[in-house]
Structures are given as C-alpha cells and as structure tokens.
Amino acid sequence: MGEKTLMKGAEVIAEAAMRAGCMAFFGYPITPQNEVPEYFSRQMPKLGRVFLQAGSEVAAINMVYGAACTGTRVITTSSSPGISLMQEGFSYIANSDVPCVVVNAMRGGPGLGDIAPAQADYFQAVKGGGHGDYHSIVIAPYTLQEEADLMFDAFDLADKYRIMVVVLVDGLMGQMMEPVEFKEWVDVKKFKTPDWATVGQRDRDHRNIITSLEILAEGLEKMNFHLQEKYKIIEKNEVRFEEYKMDDAEYAITAFGTIARIAKTVVNMARDEGIKLGLIRPITLWPFPTKLIEKRAEQLKFFFDSELNAGQMLEDVKLAVNGRKPVYFYGKLGGIVPSAEDIYAEFKKHIKGDR
Amino acid sequence: MKTVYKKPEPITNRPTTYCPGCPHGIAHRLVAELLEEMNLTSETVIVWPVGCSVFGYYFIGTDAVEAAHGRACAMATGMKRTHPESFVITYQGDGDLASIGIAETVHAAVRGEKITVVYVNNGNYGMTGGQMAPTTLIGQKTTTSPYGRDPKLTGFPMHVPEMLATLEATAYIARASLDSPQHIIQAKKFLKKAFNAQVNGIGFSLVEMISSCPTNWKMTPVAAMERIRNEVLPVFPIGEFKVAEGVE
Numbered sequence: 001m002g003e004k005t006l007m008k009g010a011e012v013i014a015e016a017a018m019r020a021g022c023m024a025f026f027g028y029p030i031t032p033q034n035e036v037p038e039y040f041s042r043q044m045p046k047l048g049r050v051f052l053q054a055g056s057e058v059a060a061i062n063m064v065y066g067a068a069c070t071g072t073r074v075i076t077t078s079s080s081p082g083i084s085l086m087q088e089g090f091s092y093i094a095n096s097d098v099p100c101v102v103v104n105a106m107r108g109g110p111g112l113g114d115i116a117p118a119q120a121d122y123f124q125a126v127k128g129g130g131h132g133d134y135h136s137i138v139i140a141p142y143t144l145q146e147e148a149d150l151m152f153d154a155f156d157l158a159d160k161y162r163i164m165v166v167v168l169v170d171g172l173m174g175q176m177m178e179p180v181e182f183k184e185w186v187d188v189k190k191f192k193t194p195d196w197a198t199v200g201q202r203d204r205d206h207r208n209i210i211t212s213l214e215i216l217a218e219g220l221e222k223m224n225f226h227l228q229e230k231y232k233i234i235e236k237n238e239v240r241f242e243e244y245k246m247d248d249a250e251y252a253i254t255a256f257g258t259i260a261r262i263a264k265t266v267v268n269m270a271r272d273e274g275i276k277l278g279l280i281r282p283i284t285l286w287p288f289p290t291k292l293i294e295k296r297a298e299q300l301k302f303f304f305d306s307e308l309n310a311g312q313m314l315e316d317v318k319l320a321v322n323g324r325k326p327v328y329f330y331g332k333l334g335g336i337v338p339s340a341e342d343i344y345a346e347f348k349k350h351i352k353g354d355r
Numbered sequence: 356m357k358t359v360y361k362k363p364e365p366i367t368n369r370p371t372t373y374c375p376g377c378p379h380g381i382a383h384r385l386v387a388e389l390l391e392e393m394n395l396t397s398e399t400v401i402v403w404p405v406g407c408s409v410f411g412y413y414f415i416g417t418d419a420v421e422a423a424h425g426r427a428c429a430m431a432t433g434m435k436r437t438h439p440e441s442f443v444i445t446y447q448g449d450g451d452l453a454s455i456g457i458a459e460t461v462h463a464a465v466r467g468e469k470i471t472v473v474y475v476n477n478g479n480y481g482m483t484g485g486q487m488a489p490t491t492l493i494g495q496k497t498t499t500s501p502y503g504r505d506p507k508l509t510g511f512p513m514h515v516p517e518m519l520a521t522l523e524a525t526a527y528i529a530r531a532s533l534d535s536p537q538h539i540i541q542a543k544k545f546l547k548k549a550f551n552a553q554v555n556g557i558g559f560s561l562v563e564m565i566s567s568c569p570t571n572w573k574m575t576p577v578a579a580m581e582r583i584r585n586e587v588l589p590v591f592p593i594g595e596f597k598v599a600e601g602v603e
Contacts, residue, residue, distance in 0.1 A: 055462035066433025200398035211421035
C-alpha cells in the first residue's frame with residue numbers, strides 16, 4: 001500500500017483498474033463518467049495497453065466481447081443510457097462464459113433523464129437487462145476507497161468465474177473527491193493466455209470456438225444448466241455485505257452505494273436518541289445477501305429500505321424477509337439525493353407505533 | 356500420381372448446412388485455400404456473423420467466435436487490438452454488414468483496423484427466408500418487397516466498397532463475383548491482396564463477393580448464376596476500388 005492520493009471517483013476507477021491489470025478499455029463518451037475514459041486515454045498508451053473510443057456503446061461492448069474472448073482483462077465504463085445500449089452484448093457475453101468488467105455510473109432516467117446521481121438501474125443490472133436467463137456479478141462500493149479496492153476483486157471474480165462483473169455506482173461516486181490509498185500494481189507479465197481463448201490455434205491440440213449459439217433445444221438447455229450451476233457456486237461463495245451496529249438492532253436500514261453512506265449517519269443519529277437502529281449494506285447486489293436478511297428478520301421489528309429509485313432492491317429485501325416483518329421504503333427519484341435528516345425523519349414516521 | 360485437386364486443410368469434414376447451389380461453399384473454399392497457401396491457419400480467428408453462415412465455424416476449422424448480428428467488425432477490433440499477432444477475419448452477409456452492422460463496419464474502416472472482411476452479398480436475407488436487404492435490386496421481389504423494391508419507398512441498392520473506398524485508412528477494397536470459374540479465380544486474387552493488406556499491417560481490407568441465393572430467388576442454381584451476370588453485375592460492377600500503397 002502506498003500513500004493517500006486525493007482523487008475524483010471516476011479517475012479512481014481508471015487508476016484502480018489499470019493497477020488491477022486491465023489491459024484494454026473500449027468505450028463511448030457519456031456524462032457523468034467522462035473522466036474515466038479521459039484518464040484511460042492519457043495513461044494506457046504510456047503502459048503499452050489499449051485505449052480505444054468506439055463509434056457507439058453498441059460497438060464498445062462488442063469490442064469488449066472480442067477482447068474478452070482472447071482472455072484479456074478488459075473494461076468498459078458508461079452511464080445508464082449507454083448501459084441500456086450494451087444489454088445485447090451483456091447477454092452474449094453471459095452465454096459465452098467470457099470475463100469482463102463493466103462500470104455503470106448511474107444517472108437519472110428513464111430515457112435521456114438527467115445527469116444527476118441515481119440508482120434506478122438496479123433491476124437492469126441485477127435482474128438481467130439483456131435477454132435470457134443470466135446473471136452478472138454486481139458490486140456496489142460506497143466510498144472511493146472501497147471502489148479502489150473492489151476494482152481488483154472485480155477483475156479477479158470475472159476471471160475466476162468467466163463472467164461479467166458490473167461495478168454499479170451512481171454519478172455522485174464518479175464526481176466526488178476523496179483521499180484514496182491504492183493497492184500495488186498487479187504484475188501483468190505473469191498473465192497467461194487462457195487455454196480457452198480464441199487467439200489462433202497455434203500449439204494447442206484443439207481449436208477454440210466461442211459462441212452463445214446452440215440450435216438444438218437439448219443442447220441449449222445444457223448450456224443453461226451450466227450457467228445455473230455456475231450461478232449457484234457464486235451465490236454460495238461470493239456474497240458480500242457490511243453490517244453496522246446490527247448486533248443489538250431492533251430496526252435496520254437496508255441501502256447500497258451512496259445512500260448507504262448517508263444511512264450510516266442516520267444510524268448514528270438514531271443511536272444518539274437511544275433508538276436501536278442498524279445498517280445492512282449489500283456490497284454484492286448479485287449474489288444478494290438473502291440469508292443474512294432472512295436471519296436478521298428474527299430480531300428486527302421492521303426493515304427500512306432506502307434507495308435513489310422507486311424501490312428496486314426493496315423487492316429483494318422483501319423476498320428475503322418473506323412477509324415475516326414489515327419492510328418500509330423511502331426513495332428519491334430523478335437524481336435527487338436525500339439528506340440524513342430527510343431519511344431519519346421518514347424512518348421515524350414508522351417507529352411511532354412501536355415505541 | 357499428382358494431386359490436382361483436394362480439400363483445403365482448414366475445411367472440416369462436416370457437411371454444410373447451405374442450400375443446394377449456394378455459393379457460400381465457394382467463398383468458404385477461397386478463404387480456406389488462402390489460409391493454407393499463406394500458412395495462416397494456426398494464427399487465424401474468424402468472426403462469424405448472424406445469417407446463413409452463422410454455423411461457419413463448423414465448416415472452416417480455425418479458432419472462431421460467433422458475433423451478435425452486425426457486430427463482427429467491432430468484435431474483431433477487440434480481438435485484433437489486444438492480440439495484433441492474430442490474423443482476424445470477419446465473414447458477413449449483406450444483411451449483417453450493410454444493414455444492421457453498417458456503423459460498426461464503417462468505423463472499423465475509418466480507424467483502419469487491421470482486419471479482413473469477407474462480405475458475401477446475395478441481395479437478400481437468406482436465412483430468415485428472403486426478405487429485402489439494402490442490396491436488393493430495384494424491382495426485385497422479396498418477401499418484404501412483394502411488389503418489387505420501389506426506390507421511392509426504400510431507396511437504391513447500397514454499394515459498400517464504393518463507400519468505404521473513400522475512407523483514407525482503408526488498405527484494400529474490392530468487389531468480386533462467384534458466378535463463374537473465371538470470376539472465382541479473380542475473387543481469390545482479390546482476397547489474397549486483402550489478406551496481404553492485413554499481414555503487412557497496412558490497414559482495413561474488404562472484398563465483397565457477389566453471390567446468389569437460388570432458394571429465395573426461386574431459381575435453379577444455374578439460372579441464379581445467370582441472373583448475377585445479367586442483372587446484378589451491371590448494378591454491382593466487379594473491380595478494385597482502393598489499393599493502398601504496399602498492397603500486393
């Protein structure tokens with residue numbers, strides 16, 4: 001670990017990705033994440049790595065797909081409307097078992113929406129987005145330090161499971177500045193072209209074909225079973241979350257990303273008034289910490305979910321709670337970020353009957 | 356005994372899925388012959404399209420990927436940029452390349468990607484049952500232009516090589532035809548130059564191959580080849596549209 005550097009969130013993403021061994025970036029400009037490609041465009045040529053601005057997000061994700069098929073650590077970054085355009089590619093990548101990392105700095109939608117921070121792409125990232133039965137690992141950091149650290153995990157998980165990893169942040173995470181300590185550079189000289197990569201057969205005793213196509217239904221069902229098996233293993237091994245003041249909690253806020261950071265302040269405000277509030281912060285949105293929430297439902301009087309959307313993760317919280325306790329919700333839409341006071345006031349509306 | 360004719364080494368033993376009389380087999384053979392002759396097979400990756408040749412990797416035995424519809428040139432870009440030592444070909448039809456994939460194709464050409472595009476144009480969407488394509492001739496009846504293509508409604512046939520030849524970073528752009536032995540020999544010569552353009556790192560190369568579609572044209576294979584000569588080639592003339600310095 002080195003010294004702390006004051007950096008903008010978008011640049012943290014790029015710097016951390018390069019240190020994690022990202023060898024290629026393909027992308028298309030979109031606000032609020034343009035500092036990511038701009039940073040890559042300055043730094044990647046100095047490292048002898050690939051930076052390429054594509055003609056569209058559609059082209060960008062297919063360049064990522066091509067690079068991923070060669071077993072190269074590759075990334076694209078975009079924001080909500082651009083991510084919508086990439087969904088076709090995500091679906092192909094999923095059924096091709098190739099690894100890549102995608103960052104979505106979410107902005108207000110639907111449609112062109114605005115460029116303010118939002119979390120309204122939760123469904124799209126967690127529930128699929130593209131066609132077919134598939135999942136991507138979805139990681140949601142809540143500070144720039146965690147963002148810097150998780151970029152390494154994103155590439156490692158992508159390679160380990162040959163899967164797309166989405167780093168889901170909001171526009172605020174891309175635009176704010178914080179001191180960050182970066183991990184050491186990964187030695188990319190140690191990278192080897194994987195045995196499955198399509199780079200020309202050369203000395204291999206078999207040729208490689210990467211395709212998401214299988215015209216026989218029985219064969220395609222097998223491919224789907226393979227994916228589902230992989231997803232089961234990921235659900236078993238890779239769930240990540242943080243709990244804050246949950247040991248004696250009677251109430252819990254569930255929140256991810258920026259809003260989880262505000263929620264920590266809310267927890268402290270409640271504790272100052274003697275209210276036993278805690279925070280459950282999923283770090284992986286898929287796989288989701290279902291079992292944890294299931295367990296915590298025993299001790300809690302109710303859950304209070306807060307998001308920068310109309311209630312998306314809320315559905316996964318409710319599924320985990322399964323009707324045993326009330327799950328209340330407070331969300332802001334269109335790019336508005338609530339203050340800790342706003343959230344606390346909303347939370348307290350529900351507590352009156354309990355105390 | 357002297358071998359005068361054999362199956363090129365990259366062609367697999369698998370029976371093709373193409374209709375009787377379809378020239379895809381000829382185009383596959385030209386690609387395979389050149390890969391063998393130029394000793395490129397083991398470093399080659401072919402990006403296959405969505406269309407009749409979607410199963411092309413079953414018939415040419417190199418490393419291969421299967422692109423989404425129209426995205427072959429973008430996928431090839433990702434492969435070639437990260438592995439410049441690979442020989443990267445896209446094999447695409449006219450619906451795939453000239454319609455849904457035109458943006459990816461043009462921008463790959465603008466950037467001068469060092470890839471080679473084999474562009475097989477049969478004037479309609481073959482696999483989906485013969486719908487109109489951007490390359491369909493004026494007056495030609497298809498399942499989605501049942502009264503014949505009307506330029507007032509859908510414009511005129513699209514000339515991809517002529518368009519791409521205007522772009523500075525293109526190395527070699529040509530149009531060949533698969534209708535006769537003479538033209539097929541010429542097609543191979545063009546394709547060899549296109550391959551060389553990539554091998555020598557000069558830039559983007561593309562050879563359009565005018566093809567037939569006997570099934571959807573509702574013609575015998577022989578009549579379909581005659582139609583190419585009588586109706587298609589007058590609209591889509593054979594020739595080299597761009598030969599950059601250094602292309603042999």
